[in-house]
Amino acid sequence: MSLYKARVKAFEDLLGNDEISLEKLRKLCFNGSMIMWVLSLISCLQFSFAGIPDTNGFRSLCWKLLLGYLTPKRAEWSVLLKTKRDLYRQLINEMVIPPCSNNDNQCSDHPLSDGPESAWSTFFKDNEFLLQIDKDVRRLCPDISFFQQATEFPNLDIANSKGVRRLHTRVMPSILSSANVERKGLGLTKISLLTKRAPENYEAMEEGQEAHWEVVQRILFLYAKLNPGQGYVQGMNEIIGPIYYIFASDPIVDYREFAEADCFFCFTALMSEIRDFFIKTLDESEGGIKQKMTKLSILLKEKDLEVWNRLRDQELYPQYYSFRWLTLMLSQEFPLPDVCRIWDSVFADENRFKFLVDVCCAMIILLREQILENDFASNMKLLQNFPEIDINVLLTKAAAL
Amino acid sequence: MAKKTYDLLFKLLLIGDSGVGKTCILFRFSDDQFTSTFISTIGIDFKIKTVELRGKKIKLQIWDTAGQERFHTITTSYYRGSMGIMLVYDITNEKSFENIVKWLRNIDEHANEDVEKMILGNKCDMPDKRIVSQDRGEAIAREHGIRFMETSAKANVNIERAFCELAEAILDKTSGQNTTENAERVIVDHRGQDKQPAYKGCRCAVE
Numbered sequence A: 001m002s003l004y005k006a007r008v009k010a011f012e013d014l015l016g017n018d019e020i021s022l023e024k025l026r027k028l029c030f031n032g033s034m035i036m037w038v039l040s041l042i043s044c045l046q047f048s049f050a051g052i053p054d055t056n057g058f059r060s061l062c063w064k065l066l067l068g069y070l071t072p073k074r075a076e077w078s079v080l081l082k083t084k085r086d087l088y089r090q091l092i093n094e095m096v097i098p099p100c101s102n103n104d105n106q107c108s109d110h111p112l113s114d115g116p117e118s119a120w121s122t123f124f125k126d127n128e129f130l131l132q133i134d135k136d137v138r139r140l141c142p143d144i145s146f147f148q149q150a151t152e153f154p155n156l157d158i159a160n161s162k163g164v165r166r167l168h169t170r171v172m173p174s175i176l177s178s179a180n181v182e183r184k185g186l187g188l189t190k191i192s193l194l195t196k197r198a199p200e201n202y203e204a205m206e207e208g209q210e211a212h213w214e215v216v217q218r219i220l221f222l223y224a225k226l227n228p229g230q231g232y233v234q235g236m237n238e239i240i241g242p243i244y245y246i247f248a249s250d251p252i253v254d255y256r257e258f259a260e261a262d263c264f265f266c267f268t269a270l271m272s273e274i275r276d277f278f279i280k281t282l283d284e285s286e287g288g289i290k291q292k293m294t295k296l297s298i299l300l301k302e303k304d305l306e307v308w309n310r311l312r313d314q315e316l317y318p319q320y321y322s323f324r325w326l327t328l329m330l331s332q333e334f335p336l337p338d339v340c341r342i343w344d345s346v347f348a349d350e351n352r353f354k355f356l357v358d359v360c361c362a363m364i365i366l367l368r369e370q371i372l373e374n375d376f377a378s379n380m381k382l383l384q385n386f387p388e389i390d391i392n393v394l395l396t397k398a399a400a401l
Numbered sequence B: 001m002a003k004k005t006y007d008l009l010f011k012l013l014l015i016g017d018s019g020v021g022k023t024c025i026l027f028r029f030s031d032d033q034f035t036s037t038f039i040s041t042i043g044i045d046f047k048i049k050t051v052e053l054r055g056k057k058i059k060l061q062i063w064d065t066a067g068q069e070r071f072h073t074i075t076t077s078y079y080r081g082s083m084g085i086m087l088v089y090d091i092t093n094e095k096s097f098e099n100i101v102k103w104l105r106n107i108d109e110h111a112n113e114d115v116e117k118m119i120l121g122n123k124c125d126m127p128d129k130r131i132v133s134q135d136r137g138e139a140i141a142r143e144h145g146i147r148f149m150e151t152s153a154k155a156n157v158n159i160e161r162a163f164c165e166l167a168e169a170i171l172d173k174t175s176g177q178n179t180t181e182n183a184e185r186v187i188v189d190h191r192g193q194d195k196q197p198a199y200k201g202c203r204c205a206v207e
Helices: A003-016 A022-031 A058-066 A074-096 A119-137 A212-226 A236-248 A253-257 A259-278 A289-303 A305-313 A322-327 A336-348 A352-366 A368-373 A376-384 A391-400 B022-031 B069-078 B094-098 B100-110 B134-144 B159-174
Strands: A179-184 A188-193 B008-016 B044-053 B056-065 B084-090 B116-122 B147-150 B203-205
Touching (some): A003 A058, A022 A336, A058 A236, A058 A336, A119 A236, A236 A259, A253 A259, A289 A305, A289 A322, A336 A391, B008 B022, B008 B100, B022 B056, B022 B159, B044 B159, B056 B069, B084 B094, B100 B134, B116 B134, B116 B159, B134 B147, B147 B159
Parallel strands (some): B008 B056
8 A cells, every 4th residue: 555545544534433533633634644543554654744635625624623613523514514604604694795785675774874873884994994805815826826716606696796795896996986087288188987907817707606716805804894803904815815725626515615604614713823913912912923933033042043143143033034924824935735734734733833833943944054154135035935845844844843 | 155245235115005016116126027916915025136326336125014004013113224215105096195194104103213215106007097196196295305206116117216216315315415405305207107218327236
């Protein structure tokens, strides 16, 4: 049996149990190696950092389990999934579809009403952060075309609304200023009509269709509405991107169909662990981003004093590079498949974000020769544009720290 | 150790609302390329470019910041060391222009008092979508005594010129020969419309 086949079988066996041991799953996902209890014949296999195999929707399922969305008991899943997906549907209908767009003519609320009860006043307030989400989802993972493609499972109420219920329609440049008057010289006036604004590739879809980026926009919008204290912060798009991508390309059609709802809950679960990174007022607090960056610095000092000294002498502070690394869980530093592979281990790590710090530290140490040689500017460039690397080498190094 | 390949080092900072094109401006200047598919800047980014001004090799260390409010505690720590700040708004986005005042207040609070400032109205290649007139940009710059230019990272209008003028202003200051008269502080540039050849005031060499 090849190593790969054995790995697939290990996942198959474990995930096929009526009750999945989370402890075993964590170990398996963390490094993907064959652990003794799976194949007792092989007592100590080479530590192979292969992660979750890219097959059978394993990753999609394992992430749901590791993030606590699915419970270990398989028998509970169908009820649980139905409840959650129904809830999501309800939330979308109540909070995302704009007021009075359902064809009832008895709507008493009026867009110009500024009473605190007016759904419209909330509507206009929401548009402010919706605009930011709109900008960001249109530049999500631009190196793959996935997010610009149509989903197989659009929200038909929205996709068939002649654009009215699409979120981004709400933040199109104001309809009132759709004519632009330009004066040239004396008396010569040119009136030009506004053309559509969306960047070519992230155009909205035809009636009846929705692009994946529109779906992600909806999830982020709902999340921001449900978490008003936090709202939407740039970078959340980079966190949700890989999760949605994995769920929406699940080979199992049922999971694919409900990728949106499942992704919303998994994203919410993940954010509950890392949201402090996204809140400015918590920067200094325990669990805030500054403390994480300090942890990384302390670890580096302990593991490679020479490199640490070098960076300190150059006044190349950890926040210059590690703020983004940690906040986005490395999602902007590596190609998507590698990001997914890193996240397998990060999600499987019980003290989850300790391993993330280990990986960041390993990244620096792997570049030690260059760092010791380079000047400040070259080191900045190096750390901000991390070179291509064999992800297994990196993870093995991180685990060995 | 690499030997010193420049005479002076200037630290510049790009600030402004999210999505106004800060990263594109910097990419145009440093790599002479344009792409509309930049991912959002989280925290801070960094580029280097060496230019030659009055026979001096000047290394520009340019910091590109995230625009969103959340990142301000991280990004304002970079104001202090900056010798020049470019404040960018988007001529097709009213809000980004209104926020100029807010950004100027940020500079007052966090930057060195004598920092050189410049306001850039970016995306001037999109006249159809223009919402902020050039007059308004000039007016706010005049009011605060700051240089102003309209730019386009996409069409490569005034990008190099903006960086070089900012560098030149810093050079004037550092060499003590402050020849810039106040009346000329607001530099109004109409080349964007006239499509004149790129500014040749300084020679830029990619490091």
